[in-house]
Amino acid sequence: MTRLCRFNDDRLGIVANAEVIDVTAALQVLPPSRWPLPQADLLVMHLPRVLARAHEIAPSAPRLPLAEVALRSPVANPPKVIGAPVNYVRHQAEALADGGVNFEKDVKTIAHYGLFLKSSTSVAGPADKLLVRFPDRRTDHELELVVVIGEGGRDIPEGEAMRHVGGYTIGLDMTIRGPEDRSLRKSLDGFSVLGPWLVTADEIGDPNDLQMSLRVNDELRQEASTRDMIFSVQRLIAYASQHYTLCPGDVIYTGTPEGVGPVRPGDHLECVIEGIGCMNIAVAGAGRS
């Protein structure tokens, strides 16, 4: 049961209530790396070993107030950032109630679109600047549960999928609205926010039954349960692994529920997912600084 964060200048921390225990020294158990690097996030690849060492040194490690650290993405180098388009039914269910809509035939969901990939350079943490780079375009928030792959694999059966989960984190799949391909509109620097920390898989009982909410400047925009996902976490892992080899540190954004909306410079976002915590992000400004 661990909440693991990356903070300040690539320091490693265990989050305990309102404190961060600085266990950066645990990274010494990582093997020396050499070219070519494995297709993996090195920390996630060796997570059990790092966690064991971190808990060993935690009792005598320095502690800092959580409120005073800058939180980075808990996964520094995800080999793949995988997205799930249209994986929530609630707003389609409303359309169905109006009659005349054949859900299987007329409503396009993840079963039709499959998955998409975002650039790994779009990954950022809650303390990094979330820039609205094209202020004349609508830039939306999408709150999503994110699965962090621990042990990689391919053709993973749904029944074994949970063995491949290293942990979970909160994700913001930021999006520019418009006709361009998703891989362009969702891949701007900072558009894949991950945080505030990684919770190990054992902290989350059933990932398909978590409440979540997103507020912009205290206004409730998104409120849903992962119960409403069309593809469950297990099915997403199985489906993704039929197409790409999953690697340690790959992150899967599991899709956003209804209530997406625009953000503007100066906005404050509060993202909550049950069992993980609360992630606060400021929209820093506009332009291409």
Ligand code: MN
């Ligand atoms: Mn999304």
